[in-house]
Amino acid sequence: MRVGVFICHCGSNIAGTVDVARAAAELRKVPGVAFATNYMYTCSEPGQDEIKQAIKRENLDRIVVAACSPRMHELTFRRTIEKAGLNRYFLEMANIREHISWVGLDKEANTIKAIETIKMAVAKAMQNKPLYSSSFKINKRVLVIGGGVAGMQAALDCGDGGLEVVLVEKSPSVGGMMARLDKTFPTIDCSICILGPKMVDVAQHDKIKLYAYSEIEDIKGYVGNYEVKIRKKATYVDWTKCTGCGLCMEKCPSKNSYDYFNFGVAPTKAINIPFPQAIPKKAKIDPDFCRQFTKGKCGVCAKICPTGAINYEMQDEIVTEEVGAIVVASGYGLIDMDKFPEYGGGRYPDVITGIQYERLLNASGPTEGHIVRPSDHTEPKTVVFVSCAGSRDKSLGIPYCSNFCCMYIAKQAILTKDHIPDSQSYVFYMDIRSPGKGYDEFTRRAQEDYGAKYVRGRVSRIYPKGKKLVVLGADTLLGTQVEVEADLVVLATAVTAAPGAAQLAEKLHISYDTFGFYVESHPKLRPVETNTSGVFLAGAAQGPKDIPASVGQGSAAAAKVLALFSKDMLESDPAVAKVNENACVGCLKCKLTCPFGAIQEKELRGGKIVASVIETVCAGCGVCTSTCPCGAIQLSHFTDNQLLAEVNAICQK
Amino acid sequence: MAEKEYAYYAGCSLEGTAVEYDMSMRQVFKALGVSIVEPEDWSCCGSTPAHTVDRVFAAALAARNLTIIEKMGTGTVTVPCPSCLSVLKRAHLGMTGDESFRNEVNELLDEPYEGGVVPKSTLQVMLEDVGLDTIASKVTHALPGLVVAPYYGCILTRPPEIAQFDDPENPMSMDKILEAVGVKVADYAFKLECCGAAFGVPKRDMVNRLTYRVLSMALEAGANCIAVACPLCQQNLDLRQGQVNSTMNTSFNLPILYFSQIVGLTYGLSPKELGMDKLVVSADDIVRSRITIEELAQREANAKAAEAEAKAAEKLKKAKVKEEDTKTEET
Numbered sequence: 001m002r003v004g005v006f007i008c009h010c011g012s013n014i015a016g017t018v019d020v021a022r023a024a025a026e027l028r029k030v031p032g033v034a035f036a037t038n039y040m041y042t043c044s045e046p047g048q049d050e051i052k053q054a055i056k057r058e059n060l061d062r063i064v065v066a067a068c069s070p071r072m073h074e075l076t077f078r079r080t081i082e083k084a085g086l087n088r089y090f091l092e093m094a095n096i097r098e099h100i101s102w103v104g105l106d107k108e109a110n111t112i113k114a115i116e117t118i119k120m121a122v123a124k125a126m127q128n129k130p131l132y133s134s135s136f137k138i139n140k141r142v143l144v145i146g147g148g149v150a151g152m153q154a155a156l157d158c159g160d161g162g163l164e165v166v167l168v169e170k171s172p173s174v175g176g177m178m179a180r181l182d183k184t185f186p187t188i189d190c191s192i193c194i195l196g197p198k199m200v201d202v203a204q205h206d207k208i209k210l211y212a213y214s215e216i217e218d219i220k221g222y223v224g225n226y227e228v229k230i231r232k233k234a235t236y237v238d239w240t241k242c243t244g245c246g247l248c249m250e251k252c253p254s255k256n257s258y259d260y261f262n263f264g265v266a267p268t269k270a271i272n273i274p275f276p277q278a279i280p281k282k283a284k285i286d287p288d289f290c291r292q293f294t295k296g297k298c299g300v301c302a303k304i305c306p307t308g309a310i311n312y313e314m315q316d317e318i319v320t321e322e323v324g325a326i327v328v329a330s331g332y333g334l335i336d337m338d339k340f341p342e343y344g345g346g347r348y349p350d351v352i353t354g355i356q357y358e359r360l361l362n363a364s365g366p367t368e369g370h371i372v373r374p375s376d377h378t379e380p381k382t383v384v385f386v387s388c389a390g391s392r393d394k395s396l397g398i399p400y401c402s403n404f405c406c407m408y409i410a411k412q413a414i415l416t417k418d419h420i421p422d423s424q425s426y427v428f429y430m431d432i433r434s435p436g437k438g439y440d441e442f443t444r445r446a447q448e449d450y451g452a453k454y455v456r457g458r459v460s461r462i463y464p465k466g467k468k469l470v471v472l473g474a475d476t477l478l479g480t481q482v483e484v485e486a487d488l489v490v491l492a493t494a495v496t497a498a499p500g501a502a503q504l505a506e507k508l509h510i511s512y513d514t515f516g517f518y519v520e521s522h523p524k525l526r527p528v529e530t531n532t533s534g535v536f537l538a539g540a541a542q543g544p545k546d547i548p549a550s551v552g553q554g555s556a557a558a559a560k561v562l563a564l565f566s567k568d569m570l571e572s573d574p575a576v577a578k579v580n581e582n583a584c585v586g587c588l589k590c591k592l593t594c595p596f597g598a599i600q601e602k603e604l605r606g607g608k609i610v611a612s613v614i615e616t617v618c619a620g621c622g623v624c625t626s627t628c629p630c631g632a633i634q635l636s637h638f639t640d641n642q643l644l645a646e647v648n649a650i651c652q653k
Numbered sequence: 654m655a656e657k658e659y660a661y662y663a664g665c666s667l668e669g670t671a672v673e674y675d676m677s678m679r680q681v682f683k684a685l686g687v688s689i690v691e692p693e694d695w696s697c698c699g700s701t702p703a704h705t706v707d708r709v710f711a712a713a714l715a716a717r718n719l720t721i722i723e724k725m726g727t728g729t730v731t732v733p734c735p736s737c738l739s740v741l742k743r744a745h746l747g748m749t750g751d752e753s754f755r756n757e758v759n760e761l762l763d764e765p766y767e768g769g770v771v772p773k774s775t776l777q778v779m780l781e782d783v784g785l786d787t788i789a790s791k792v793t794h795a796l797p798g799l800v801v802a803p804y805y806g807c808i809l810t811r812p813p814e815i816a817q818f819d820d821p822e823n824p825m826s827m828d829k830i831l832e833a834v835g836v837k838v839a840d841y842a843f844k845l846e847c848c849g850a851a852f853g854v855p856k857r858d859m860v861n862r863l864t865y866r867v868l869s870m871a872l873e874a875g876a877n878c879i880a881v882a883c884p885l886c887q888q889n890l891d892l893r894q895g896q897v898n899s900t901m902n903t904s905f906n907l908p909i910l911y912f913s914q915i916v917g918l919t920y921g922l923s924p925k926e927l928g929m930d931k932l933v934v935s936a937d938d939i940v941r942s943r944i945t946i947e948e949l950a951q952r953e954a955n956a957k958a959a960e961a962e963a964k965a966a967e968k969l970k971k972a973k974v975k976e977e978d979t980k981t982e983e984t
Contacts, residue, residue: 341822344842463842465873 001126002034004060005118006051007096008042008067014101019111023066026115032126034058043073048080055084062125066094066118087130089574089637094121116650123649127642131574136616138224139324140565141166145216145504148176149195149547150539151329152202153554154561158327159207161562166321167202168230171260172213173278174199176331177540178547180261182361182369185411186442192277192364199279209321212280217318219507220597222617223534224324224570234314236285237271241309244281246273248301248310257289259366262359265352265374266366271301271310276364283309325534325564327557328518329550330504332540335390335398335494343386343462343491349375350469351462351489354385354408361415371419373488376467380487383416384471385409385427386459390494392430398494400515403544405492406433410443412490413452425452426484428459428473436546455482462489495544509596509619510535517543528557532619536560575637576618577625583632584610590624590633599624659778660722660730660770661689664698664737671734671884673928677913678733678775680927684791684920685783689731692721698737699744701851712754713761715744720766733775733913735809735883741772742815774809776882776912777818780826785833792834793921795949798942801915802841802876803827804867806848806886827880827912834919835946839874843867850889858900864893865901872907878939880912887911891933908936918943 005027009015020038027036035058041047042065054060063086065077070093078088096114104110140163144155147169155167173179179199181191202208217229237248254270261274270290273283283301291298292312302310337345337353344351350373352360363369373380387409391402406429413425427446432454434440446452457474464470471484497516505512510530511519518541521529528536536557539550564570577590577598586609591599596619602612611624611633622635631640661682667675682689697703699714719741722730732738748755749768759765773781779788805824813821822845828838849856849863867890871879881887891909898905909932917927924930924940944952 341820347823461846463846463870465842465870 001032001062002058002060003032003062003064003122003125004051004054004058005033005036005064005066005122006042006047006054007036007038007114007118008047008065009038009040010067010097010101011041014067014097017101017105017107017110018096018114019107020114022111023115023118027118027122030119030122033122034060042067043076048076051077051080052084055081055086061086062090062092062122062128064092064094064118064121064125066096066114066121068097069093069095069099087132089131090125090128092121092125092128094118120646120649123645124642127639127645128637131636133571133574134615135569135571136224137568138565138570139226139322140164141321141323142325142327142561142565143168143226143228143321143323144327144329146170146176146329146331146539146541147174147202147210147212148329148331148539148550149178149198150331150541150545150550150554150557151176151327152198153551154327154329154536154538154558155208156198156201156205157555157558158561159205161558163207163561163565165205165208166211166228166230166323167208168211168214168216170213170215171274172235172282172284173261173274173280174202174210174212175275175277175279177355179275179277180263180355180358180362181408182358182363182365183411183415184547185407186436186438188411188414192362196277199277203279210280211319212282213284216504216507219326222596223532223564225616226323226326226534228321228323228326230319230321232317232319234316235282236287236290236310236312236314237283238309238311238314239280239282241307242282242305243307244273244278244283245306246283247304247306248283249273251300251304253298253300254289254291257286262366263353263356265356265359285310285312325536325561326508327536327538327554327561328504328508328510328530328541329538329554329557330501330541331498332544333496333498333501335396335496337491337493339396340389340491343389343459343489344464344469345389345491348462348464348469348489349373350380350487351491353491353493354405354412355493357412357490358408361412361419369419371416371488378487379420381420381423382484382486382488383413383423383425384459384469384484384486384489385413385425385492386471386489387427387429387492388458388494389491391492393494396494398496398515400544401433402492402495403433404495404546406431406443407436407439407546409490409492410434410446410452413446414450417450417452425450426471426486427452427454428471429454429456430458431456436548457482495540498541501541508532508535510537517541528553528560534564572616573620574615575620575635576615577613577620577622577633577635579611579613580632580634581610583630585630585632586610587629589627589629593623593627595619595621595623657782658688658690658727660725660727661691662695662698662718662722662730662732662737662741662772663691664700664732664734666734666736666884670888671911673931674733674884674887674911674913676926676928677911677917677922680922681779681913681916681920682775684917684922685779685787687778687783690725690727692718692725692730695721698734698740700736700740704740704743709754709757709761711740712744712747712758715740716748716758716766717762719745719770719772720762720764723767723769728769729771729773729778731773731775731778733882733884735774735806736885738772738774739808739815742817745770745772746815774818774882776809776826776830779830785829788830788916789833789835792919793946794919794943795835795946796915796918796939796943797949797952799878799915799939800837800839800876801831801878801880801910802839802871802874803831803844803880803912804841804848804871804886804890805844806881806883807845809882810845827882830912831880831915834916836915836919839871839876841871841874841876843870846870848886848889850885853889853893857896860889861893861897861900864889865897865903868894868897868905868907869903872905876907878908878910878915878936880910880915882912894934906934908932908934908939910936910939921945 024036024038082088144167155165214232217231220227252269256267257270259268287293359365434443457476459473461472468485501516538553538557598617699711704711810819810824849860
């Protein structure tokens with residue numbers, strides 16, 4: 001066996017704190033190493049050529065590249081040696097950058113550690129076996145989870161690209177948060193006027209199948225072949241018959257239902273169509289408030305409905321869809337107001353959230369666009385905006401910035417002045433974060449042209465005094481305390497992960513951070529991919545995001561799906577678990593521990609029961625390997641022998 | 654409730670400026686069948702002067718008392734003064750949660766504190782151990798016309814990790830106890846707002862302003878009396894009213910009572926026993942307004958009867974008018 005070792009300087013990244021020439025000299029003495037060299041940038045084109053030429057010239061059959069993390073360039077070098085005629089799994093990488101040169105300053109110690117690490121890789125490489133991918137067919141349909149602006153964009157782009165799309169939205173209408181906004185920054189164009197046509201496109205697109213008021217029940221399978229169970233929640237209205245005429249909503253006697261669409265700004269009816277532009281424009285009964293459900297008698301809507309669409313007996317229904325890729329655009333949530341007792345959140349009716357204020361501003365909102373105080377329906381003259389209500393507050397477990405509040409507060413201050421010319425807005429802020437195109441100019445306009453008074457400081461307390469709310473705060477620029485008697489206070493409550501985000505992530509086998517936001521594959525270079533192949537991210541499910549960024553990600557995720565589906569067959573990763581049927585005793589402990597459901601029971605001729613791995617489902621995590629009591633299940637490319645060879649290489653002395 | 658014994662750490666204020674808090678608290682506990690024992694040879698709790706300078710020393714001052722109480726074997730110590738309570742609790746929690754801190758503090762003590770004492774405010778003992786039903790059952794008198802603004806002050810419920818009692822931003826314990834004894838409680842937004850007491854010497858202007866706000870917000874809420882559970886709050890709000898009146902051009906005359914004094918009044922205890930004469934702003938009107946609950950019931954019944962009578966008279970009048978109307982029509 002002839003091993004070639006290529007040690008990369010990575011400029012000064014590695015060579016700065018590791019003596020690479022000495023490491024190469026040391027490696028030449030290792031039995032089995034036929035060739036060892038060091039090079040400035042091994043990943044560069046001449047660097048890769050060097051490897052290819054050395055393979056031919058020195059007749060090498062195993063290659064070790066000592067450089068950066070395999071997450072960075074393993075694929076690069078696998079392709080390199082494959083071009084030179086070697087099996088791609090004959091490559092082994094030693095990570096001497098992230099694990100050594102970047103973390104230690106002692107050059108001597110680093111060099112010794114690098115030499116030992118490379119020796120381990122050599123030992124492993126000599127044990128490497130050739131592995132070959134098999135290919136499998138893919139189902140070119142895509143599931144999009146979430147019908148907000150990001151999900152709709154992904155669905156429309158995939159649909160326009162010729163793919164069949166299944167779009168699942170958990171609320172009764174698509175549109176998401178954007179459908180609730182009044183105007184959008186920094187252009188002040190009407191949100192629903194630009195979103196509405198997109199919603200109609202979704203409804204009318206012949207490639208998009210929309211499941212509204214539905215949730216993901218279960219997901220099985222792997223990239224190219226997912227089986228998705230969708231729960232169609234009972235609406236108690238037969239949507240095939242409902243025409244959206246709204247008669248039921250008019251006549252419903254139960255007037256105090258919580259209005260989820262309007263975030264409780266005003267009550268709605270127990271049977272309702274959430275908003276005039278809703279897609280699908282269908283009615284739905286809220287059984288928590290409907291008298292037929294709470295008191296057992298009413299039936300007004302059933303009597304009044306001209307098409308007989310009401311069905312109080314309706315049950316949830318589970319449907320199954322098969323898809324090959326998934327775009328997750330499940331959006332975000334907002335922190336509860338009762339987390340702010342010092343602001344009277346939830347106790348004082350005139351302390352409201354930013355999204356509730358949007359509904360007050362909106363012409364199709366409960367007040368038809370007239371700004372009034374929820375307590376007494378009078379027009380407020382002094383409005384105080386409190387930014388960072390929860391955001392950047394470690395004590396609430398939210399150290400991050402919610403991204404778009406600074407901008408929407410500026411917009412709401414401008415709109416307040418538009419609606420009520422003799423009003424005065426105050427904005428308490430920590431910093432003004434407006435790093436988008438035209439954004440900073442916009443926040444300046446709110447201050448300079450619309451007279452919003454910006455006070456840099458936090459609000460410490462809000463208390464009612466007569467009909468007013470007294471807002472106490474600090475002005476940290478003037479070093480004084482500020483007291484504003486306000487009529488209405490708007491809290492820019494922090495963005496959180498959507499309710500149920502963690503449960504959905506577990507169904508999808510994707511990772512989420514401590515806050516519940518989904519984790520992308522690489523923060524810069526793979527922003528819409530996840531570490532689970534075939535699952536892509538879009539919008540605020542990955543982190544707080546404004547509309548342009550969400551739309552951008554929706555399109556990006558669609559592009560990724562289209563690229564994935566440009567082939568008819570996919571290659572499977574052969575570094576998966578394999579069962580040695582002679583050694584397997586059929587205890588099936590591996591089946592119980594496999595987090596991916598990749599292990600099946602198999603009966604051999606003669607009746608012996610053994611475990612069997614579904615190669616395409618196996619993710620190569622290795623849990624089964626450490627579970628197996630008799631070492632019968634081995635992870636290809638990471639077998640016990642290969643790992644022990646590495647251990648032996650450093651434990652010789 | 655079975656009689657339970659508590660250690661009772663009154664602290665220095667309750668021997669001096671807040672002696673009426675001590676008197677009334679002892680009377681109320683007696684009425685409720687809660688027996689309290691004062692620890693022998695108790696000393697300074699370590700509040701304000703010590704804890705601003707040295708955390709370990711302050712804890713040692715507090716822990717000396719905790720050691721004495723621990724030996725009494727009551728398990729719980731009830732503390733009327735929030736400042737004492739905060740320091741005792743801070744020492745207790747610090748020493749039970751952090752071994753190295755405990756060793757540092759015990760180093761300064763003759764006998765070590767083992768962590769066997771639970772400090773509770775008198776408010777907490779009344780609410781959680783005695784219970785609202787028992788508190789209500791002892792009521793013999795009513796205070797009609799009294800509307801109380803319950804003022805908790807800054808440290809009774811905060812910081813929450815030390816106080817571990819009631820809502821840190823909107824406490825309700827005193828509200829509930831006062832309501833249980835039949836007193837009307839105002840919806841008061843300034844329950845926790847700083848009264849300024851701690852700055853009484855160096856920044857009088859500011860304190861006058863802060864005190865003014867606490868008082869005026871109580872009036873605004875419709876109260877004619879403020880209930881407190883803290884000697885410093887009481888002293889500041891009571892004693893400073895004259896100063897506020899002269900500097901802020903106001904005419905406050907708002908009695909500042911300890912919650913225990915109000916409870917005592919409803920239990921029929923004498924004003925003397927409750928130390929009502931120790932207050933600066935006189936509470937004589939409140940005392941004079943006191944009637945027995947039987948009298949109150951009689952009064953309410955009379956009022957109801959009068960109302961019914963008036964209604965009946967009105968009905969009769971209306972009927973008559975109608976009758977006359979029809980008569981005139983007929984003619």
